[in-house]
Every structure is written in structure tokens, then in C-alpha cells.
Amino acid sequence: MVLIPVIGKLVSKRVVLASASPRRQEILTNVGLRFEVVPSWFKETLEKSSFATPYEYAIETAKQKALEVANRMHLKHLRTPDIVIGADTVVTVEKQILEKPVDKQDAYEMLSRLSGKEHSVFTGVAIVHCSSKDDCLETEVTDFYEETKVKFAELSEELLWEYIHSGEPMDKAGGYGIQALGGMLVEYVHGDFLNVVGFPLNHFCKKLAELYYPPPKHTIHHTKNDSIPSVETFENLSDGESDSSDPMHHKNANKLDRSGTPLSGAVQTLVNSCSTETSCMVTVENQSGVMEYSAKFPSKIVELMDGFRASKALFVASKLKVFDLLKDKCILKAVVVADKVEASVHGTERLLDACASLGLLDKTHQGYSNTDLANKYLVSDGEYSLHGYIIHSNDRLWHLFTHLEAAVKEGTMQTHQAFGKETEDLFQRNRASEEISIIGPAVTERDKLLSNTELFFNLGKDSCYHSVEAKQRFMTAMHSIAKLTARDVATAFDLSQFRSACDLGGCTGVLAHELVQNYPNLNITVFDLPEVIANVSCFQPSGKHITPVTFTAGDFFKDNLPEADLYILSLILHHWNDEKIHILLSKISAICKPGSALLVAEMVLDEEKTYPPTAVLQSLSMTEGKQRSGSEYKQLLEKYGFTNVQIKITGNILDAILGFRKTSAH
Ligand SMILES: Cc1cn([C@@H]2O[C@H](COP(=O)(O)OP(=O)(O)OP(=O)(O)O)[C@@H](O)[C@H]2O)c(=O)[nH]c1=O
Incomplete structure (x- = not known):
């Protein structure tokens, strides 16, 4: 009620x-x-x-x-x-x-x-x-x-x-x-x-x-100025009348027609009377006497139906490096872009127009140029570039999601159907732990690239990720998401009380570097598989003032964990099944001294598990793990001896959960 x-x-x-x-x-x-x-x-x-x-x-x-x-x-x-x-x-x-x-x-x-x-x-x-x-x-x-x-x-x-x-x-x-x-x-x-x-x-x-609930004129006299309107006051207003009850719709109701002339009051009344869930067609005459068709679409549904086309346009433009060509305020005609990306003029023109309609490119008579959004997130070498993750979405997730119907029917991930022959577990762990201190960038061979953190991206077991190129692609994808989220995760809580931290499955160390930026006295170790650690050098930030982060190779399920006051699991828990989580959290719980803590970064679902959509849609991949709500994360951490569990919804892709190790063993 x-x-x-x-x-x-x-x-x-x-x-x-x-x-x-x-x-x-x-x-x-x-x-x-x-x-x-x-x-x-x-x-x-x-x-x-x-x-x-x-x-x-x-x-x-x-x-x-x-x-x-x-x-x-x-x-x-x-x-x-x-x-x-x-x-x-x-x-x-x-x-x-x-x-x-x-x-x-x-x-x-x-x-x-x-x-x-x-x-x-x-x-x-x-x-x-x-x-x-x-x-x-x-x-x-x-x-x-x-x-x-x-x-x-x-x-x-x-x-x-x-x-x-x-x-x-x-x-x-x-x-x-x-x-x-x-x-x-x-x-x-x-x-x-x-x-x-x-x-x-x-x-x-x-x-x-x-x-x-702006009261209809005839009911105004029923409403006392200083009282909250009761349900009865508005009994004639059903929820279906969403247009009249949504301030933004009110704003949009003062629309212009296509020639820029405001629609007449009568027209607006007609337009407003259409529910967003039903479609109706209104034929009207505007002030210039021109017949106009003002169709009321179920725009949400139309948008969803077109969603796959829009995604694919973004993926293909990214793959062809269109946004790289148009960076630095460059304006090019379709024919020039077509030549540079080695595609047909006709096809390129349509792709560029699609990108313009999606707000990724600007189009003028001089040609096409990047919007600010494209410059910031789509140029492949930008600081916050999502290029790596977009390519991963195209080459990997797209194929998985074409098998969604089977995935839902069977309740399993469709890796085999999407990529062919299933192979042995790719997460072959090299047990030997080695420690490498990385200060500046250095280019090393990027081979055998696998990470504890592959989870977010549904890497799973399959042959496609045996190729060096695919592994590089994956690591770049991880790196780009980490760049976007690290600051909000690192600053979600005051972590100044901790002296040492260990990011388990911390991949290229983006979050670790962000933590050191915020807490210069923190000694931080990134713990990830040897194949990952061997290839992190080229992802390290450069510059004089970069504080070193220690990278240690190992398997968090099998090897001893480095000692720390603060353990971090970013994008780990949602991927693994209960059995694996039990192994991992028991280990962390056992090594944690009283007062030390565990910081988890995940997408936290609301209690109904319908929000945020990114997390809910990701669940459709049917990985063996699951997304959790705030109360579920709280319970999970408490089960393994963490107390005073706090949750921060950051507004970014990843939220943060912090729990402190109880003084007595659980
Ligand atoms: C008089 C009085 C104030 N408050 C708190 O004082 C803060 C005001 O500061 P603010 O700048 O408005 O808010 P903030 O706490 O800095 O939060 P933010 O909105 O993020 O700026 C708010 O907390 C209020 O509850 C009480 O809890 N009880 C009282 O009797």
C-alpha cells in the first residue's frame, strides 16, 4: 500500500x-x-x-x-x-x-x-x-x-x-x-x-x-492549498494517463511540429490523451494549415526492437576504426572514409548516417566528425576508451546472444553452440608464484593471456580464447571497463585506515593504481594468474609520479594469498558457483585478521532483481554464477565472518561493498 x-x-x-x-x-x-x-x-x-x-x-x-x-x-x-x-x-x-x-x-x-x-x-x-x-x-x-x-x-x-x-x-x-x-x-x-x-x-x-497530479480545473476547489492531495482527490486519474502525470511529458507536450510551429492546444490535447502503451494516429492541421500526422508510438518497444541494429552499427563502426579516423576534429566525407576503411562508398555512407542518427557522429555539408561522446569513449587510444569492450561485445557476446533462446530453454551458457568445439579448461593454473614489481611501462610478449577477472565477460571455456589475439582483446576489454569504474570503486569508502591491500584477480592493476592515487601510503598487490601477470607491463601507466604496484602471480583458489589488511574482489564473485565462492571466501576469511576488511566491487541488483538493466541482462549469459542484490551480498559476506557490511551504490557500472572481519572467528 x-x-x-x-x-x-x-x-x-x-x-x-x-x-x-x-x-x-x-x-x-x-x-x-x-x-x-x-x-x-x-x-x-x-x-x-x-x-x-x-x-x-x-x-x-x-x-x-x-x-x-x-x-x-x-x-x-x-x-x-x-x-x-x-x-x-x-x-x-x-x-x-x-x-x-x-x-x-x-x-x-x-x-x-x-x-x-x-x-x-x-x-x-x-x-x-x-x-x-x-x-x-x-x-x-x-x-x-x-x-x-x-x-x-x-x-x-x-x-x-x-x-x-x-x-x-x-x-x-x-x-x-x-x-x-x-x-x-x-x-x-x-x-x-x-x-x-x-x-x-x-x-x-x-x-x-x-x-x-496537476489537478483538472474542475477539481481545484476540492484541494486545499496546504494539504497533500489524497487518493480521492485524483480518483479520475488512472496510472495509464502517464503523459499527464509525468512532468517531462508535460514538457514534451509543448512540442513543435516538424516545421517548428508549436502544435495547437487542441492537437496537444489529442496527443496527450494517448497512452504511451497504446498507439494511435491523429490527423491534424497545424497553424500553417499543413496536414500533419502525429503518430504516438510505443516508443520504448520500437527502441528495443531496433536495439540490435544500433549495437551492430556501433560495433562495425568501431571495428572499422571510423572514430579513430575522425578524431582530433577531423571532418571527412563518406567517400574518403570509405577509401580509408576499405569499404564500399554506399555502405559506408549508410553506416555513417546511422552513427549520426545515434548521436555518435555529427554530419554537416563538410562531412562527418566525431561527437564529444565518440571522442571520449570510442576513439581506441582514449583514456576512457570503450573500444576494447565494444570489440569484445561484437566478437564474443554477440555470438553468445544469438543463442539466447536455447540458453533460456536449457538454462546453460551456449559457448559450444556459438563457438564450436569445447575445449579443456582454459584456466590452467601455473602454481608457481612469482613477484614482479612494475614501475614503468615495458612491452612484453602478450601470450597466454587469461585472467581471474574474465568473469564479467563470460569468457568461459572455449577454443576461441586460445588465440593470442583473442586473449589480447579480452585483456584490453577488461582494462577499459576498469578504467571507467576504478575511481568510483576506490572512493566509495574511506579506506585510509588500511596499510596494505591485495586485489585478487586484479588483472592489469587499474583499480590498484587508482587506490594508490587516493591512498598514497597503501601498499598494494595485484594477485592474478601467471599468464596475466606476465603480460601486464604494457598496460601500466607512465610518468614520473606513478607509485609502484606489486604484481604477484598465483591462483586464488589454490595458492596462498599474500597478506593484507584489505582484500579486494572486483568482478569476481558473480561469476563463480557457490562451491567456488565457498573456497575463495573461506580462504580470505581465514587469512583476514580482526579489523581487516574485504572490498567487493560488483553490480548490485535492487531487491526485486530488475535493476540495473546491465546486470540483469548480463545474467542472460547463463554463467554458472549469479548477480546478487544488496541484501544477498550482505548475507554472503556475513556468512564468511564479515560484519558491519556497508553497500555503496556508486551510479557507475560497479557498486562497492565493504565488510570488516569480526574479532572472533565465525
Ligand atoms: C539540524 C540537523 C541537521 N542534521 C543533519 O545535518 C546535515 C546537514 O548538512 P547538509 O550539507 O545539508 O548535508 P550533508 O550531510 O553534508 O549531506 P549531502 O546531502 O551529501 O551534502 C544533514 O545530514 C542533516 O541530516 C541532523 O541530522 N539533525 C539535525 O537536527
């Missing part, structure tokens, strides 16, 4: 809370909202004096927090959320804005100012609706604020310091937490209590109601 219908409206949407505040997370979780948490990196440094009122400052900060996350998720991780929520709470007393204290003395000064007086708590909230058009992020911001008045009792010096030493003030605006010990300091509260805690829930629901 959803008490407030607007919360139900958000169920099908990808909602992100751009806040690290555990209180905000709790308030929204408690009312059944499903969302991801992606803390904002926006620094709260806006010039306070440039705002006429404290609430304008709080609103602007909330907006900047949310927009930073929306942009980051869109740009960096290729996953645009539907809604990003940002909030900022400030305390104001005697025209001064108080935020979180920087230290105990600061907390003392804040609390002394609040002692015996009434002050205001303002929370600014921004609800950012996002959409992606031609790979550009479009946002629509709705913001509001709430004020609550709080009166403090007179605080004695002793009470004040006792409270400060409790540690509670430090991460809270004004230096107190009304929901905990700080509640004892309060004489009265006028207004929304949750607003003081960090999130004005009631006002938020009203705002959503305004956005999602």
Missing part, C-alpha cells in the same frame, strides 16, 4: 538521492521510495553574502548538488537517471548561516550562539528531472524550501562540552542532531520536525503531487 500516491508514481523511475546524509536516506526509505544514493561532489562553497535570504542559499546549494550528480551520471557513466534529488540544510541565527562545524571548537561556537534562543532551520530541496536528447542531458529543476523554528534551552558549559564530546554535532548543520541526543537541548519546535532532521518530507510530497 502506498499512503501517498505520488511515491507510487516514482516506482518505475530511476531515482537518485544526491546526498550522503544517512538521515535523508532513512526518511525517504521509510516511506517506501526506491532510490540509489550517489553523494554529490559539489563543494558547499557558494558565497553566502550573495544571497538575499538563507533559504535561497540552501536552495541553490541543493540544486548544485543534484545537478552535479545528474551531469556526472550522464557523462561519465552513461546512465542517465530520471530524477535526482538534492537537499541542503542550514541553521540560521541572528542572520548568520551555520553549516556543519569543522571541528569541536567550531561546534562549541555554534551551540553557544544557539543556547537559550530561537533559531530557524531551512532545508532547500531540488528535484531534477533528467532526460537525454542527442546524448545531451536535459534537466528541469523544481525547487522549494521549508522553514522550521527551534528554540534551545540555556546550555551550561558542562552540558555543551559533554554533548560535543559525544561526537554527534560534527556532521550536522548547526552542530546538533534533533533526532538524537540533541533533542534534549530543545524546548520547542514550530514546524516540520523532519525538516530539521534534514528532509522536509511533507513539502516534498506536496511538490511531487503538484508535478505528477
Whole structure:
């Protein structure tokens, strides 16, 4: 049951809370909202004096927090959320804005100012609706604020310091937490209590109601201005009327026709009355008297039907290195591209047009050029290039997925059907452990390239990966995904307490290098199969200031693991069956000293296991392992003696899970 219908409206949407505040997370979780948490990196440094009122400052900060996350998720991780929520709470007393204290003395000064007086708590909230058009992020911001008045009792010096030493003030605006010990300091509260805690829930629901249920004119008089609309108020609005209940659809409803003329009100009414799930055809006359066909497609389905064509266009353009040709602002005509990639002019032109329609290329009368997206992610030697993974998707996953029907019927991976003769286990382990310290790049023969981390990519057992070329391709694919995810995994938690770490199956060491960047005192070892370790040199970053990472060869199922305070399993657990996981986690658990920890990086499913799609779709490969939800990862780690398990949904492809080894053996 959803008490407030607007919360139900958000169920099908990808909602992100751009806040690290555990209180905000709790308030929204408690009312059944499903969302991801992606803390904002926006620094709260806006010039306070440039705002006429404290609430304008709080609103602007909330907006900047949310927009930073929306942009980051869109740009960096290729996953645009539907809604990003940002909030900022400030305390104001005697025209001064108080935020979180920087230290105990600061907390003392804040609390002394609040002692015996009434002050205001303002929370600014921004609800950012996002959409992606031609790979550009479009946002629509709705913001509001709430004020609550709080009166403090007179605080004695002793009470004040006792409270400060409790540690509670430090991460809270004004230096107190009304929901905990700080509640004892309060004489009265006028207004929304949750607003003081960090999130004005009631006002938020009203705002959503305004956005999602704009009342039909004849019902306006039923709705009291200051109440959350009840279900009855909107009994005539079914969920099917999604166009009228979705703010972004409202925005799109003010569409232009193909000649750029706004559609007339009557036309818009007709267009809006079509559900997204039914298709209808409307014949109308626009303002210039031209007959227009405004067809309402089940666009989601059409997009899915075309999905395979779009993927293949991207794969082929990448394989032909079209994006490499067009890098560095190069503009070429189709005929020149055709010549350089040794393809037909006719075919190349169609491929380039397809790429332009997909937002990968720009087309002008001068020719074709890369979009920013292509320059960043599709040029093969770019820092964040996905070229390696795209080629792997084309050469490997594409074939596997053509056998999806059989895979579903049989419940098994279709490697044999896709690639022919199945061969012996490719994961032949060379037991000999050797240690190599790698400082600068060096090119070595890239042979026998296999990794503990092949899992993400459904490498499995088959002959295709016996070829040197295929192994190189695979390692490049792994490397490119690691480049994209390492920063968010490395910074998901504060790992500064650890002195040594071991990345089990850490492949080319991208995550290890990222960790050293963030924690210069961390000694980190990458532990992977000898065939991998022998070939990591050419993937190492260059430059004077690169801190060395140690690479150790071995098999994590069979060999002794290097000693460390922190063990890392990135993209490992989801691949293996329960038996293998038992071997691995028992080993790690046994070697972990109390207080040491295990960091897992995986795609964490929501509890219904329908989100994120990348993880859910990947499960269709039918590997022997499985994707898990947050509670399943928590249970798994707890089973092997890890406690205080925390999960961070990063907004990137990989999420992070951290568990600490219990003091006593399990
Ligand atoms: C007055 C009061 C505040 N808070 C917390 O103070 C932080 C405000 O800081 P913020 O900058 O708005 O948020 P943040 O914690 O830095 O998170 P983020 O949204 O990531 O900026 C939020 O946590 C609030 O709950 C309480 O928990 N109880 C109270 O009684």
C-alpha cells in the first residue's frame, strides 16, 4: 500500500538521492521510495553574502548538488537517471548561516550562539528531472524550501562540552542532531520536525503531487492549498494517463511540429490523451494549415526492437576504426572514409548516417566528425576508451546472444553452440608464484593471456580464447571497463585506515593504481594468474609520479594469498558457483585478521532483481554464477565472518561493498 500516491508514481523511475546524509536516506526509505544514493561532489562553497535570504542559499546549494550528480551520471557513466534529488540544510541565527562545524571548537561556537534562543532551520530541496536528447542531458529543476523554528534551552558549559564530546554535532548543520541526543537541548519546535532532521518530507510530497497530479480545473476547489492531495482527490486519474502525470511529458507536450510551429492546444490535447502503451494516429492541421500526422508510438518497444541494429552499427563502426579516423576534429566525407576503411562508398555512407542518427557522429555539408561522446569513449587510444569492450561485445557476446533462446530453454551458457568445439579448461593454473614489481611501462610478449577477472565477460571455456589475439582483446576489454569504474570503486569508502591491500584477480592493476592515487601510503598487490601477470607491463601507466604496484602471480583458489589488511574482489564473485565462492571466501576469511576488511566491487541488483538493466541482462549469459542484490551480498559476506557490511551504490557500472572481519572467528 502506498499512503501517498505520488511515491507510487516514482516506482518505475530511476531515482537518485544526491546526498550522503544517512538521515535523508532513512526518511525517504521509510516511506517506501526506491532510490540509489550517489553523494554529490559539489563543494558547499557558494558565497553566502550573495544571497538575499538563507533559504535561497540552501536552495541553490541543493540544486548544485543534484545537478552535479545528474551531469556526472550522464557523462561519465552513461546512465542517465530520471530524477535526482538534492537537499541542503542550514541553521540560521541572528542572520548568520551555520553549516556543519569543522571541528569541536567550531561546534562549541555554534551551540553557544544557539543556547537559550530561537533559531530557524531551512532545508532547500531540488528535484531534477533528467532526460537525454542527442546524448545531451536535459534537466528541469523544481525547487522549494521549508522553514522550521527551534528554540534551545540555556546550555551550561558542562552540558555543551559533554554533548560535543559525544561526537554527534560534527556532521550536522548547526552542530546538533534533533533526532538524537540533541533533542534534549530543545524546548520547542514550530514546524516540520523532519525538516530539521534534514528532509522536509511533507513539502516534498506536496511538490511531487503538484508535478505528477496537476489537478483538472474542475477539481481545484476540492484541494486545499496546504494539504497533500489524497487518493480521492485524483480518483479520475488512472496510472495509464502517464503523459499527464509525468512532468517531462508535460514538457514534451509543448512540442513543435516538424516545421517548428508549436502544435495547437487542441492537437496537444489529442496527443496527450494517448497512452504511451497504446498507439494511435491523429490527423491534424497545424497553424500553417499543413496536414500533419502525429503518430504516438510505443516508443520504448520500437527502441528495443531496433536495439540490435544500433549495437551492430556501433560495433562495425568501431571495428572499422571510423572514430579513430575522425578524431582530433577531423571532418571527412563518406567517400574518403570509405577509401580509408576499405569499404564500399554506399555502405559506408549508410553506416555513417546511422552513427549520426545515434548521436555518435555529427554530419554537416563538410562531412562527418566525431561527437564529444565518440571522442571520449570510442576513439581506441582514449583514456576512457570503450573500444576494447565494444570489440569484445561484437566478437564474443554477440555470438553468445544469438543463442539466447536455447540458453533460456536449457538454462546453460551456449559457448559450444556459438563457438564450436569445447575445449579443456582454459584456466590452467601455473602454481608457481612469482613477484614482479612494475614501475614503468615495458612491452612484453602478450601470450597466454587469461585472467581471474574474465568473469564479467563470460569468457568461459572455449577454443576461441586460445588465440593470442583473442586473449589480447579480452585483456584490453577488461582494462577499459576498469578504467571507467576504478575511481568510483576506490572512493566509495574511506579506506585510509588500511596499510596494505591485495586485489585478487586484479588483472592489469587499474583499480590498484587508482587506490594508490587516493591512498598514497597503501601498499598494494595485484594477485592474478601467471599468464596475466606476465603480460601486464604494457598496460601500466607512465610518468614520473606513478607509485609502484606489486604484481604477484598465483591462483586464488589454490595458492596462498599474500597478506593484507584489505582484500579486494572486483568482478569476481558473480561469476563463480557457490562451491567456488565457498573456497575463495573461506580462504580470505581465514587469512583476514580482526579489523581487516574485504572490498567487493560488483553490480548490485535492487531487491526485486530488475535493476540495473546491465546486470540483469548480463545474467542472460547463463554463467554458472549469479548477480546478487544488496541484501544477498550482505548475507554472503556475513556468512564468511564479515560484519558491519556497508553497500555503496556508486551510479557507475560497479557498486562497492565493504565488510570488516569480526574479532572472533565465525
Ligand atoms: C539540524 C540537523 C541537521 N542534521 C543533519 O545535518 C546535515 C546537514 O548538512 P547538509 O550539507 O545539508 O548535508 P550533508 O550531510 O553534508 O549531506 P549531502 O546531502 O551529501 O551534502 C544533514 O545530514 C542533516 O541530516 C541532523 O541530522 N539533525 C539535525 O537536527
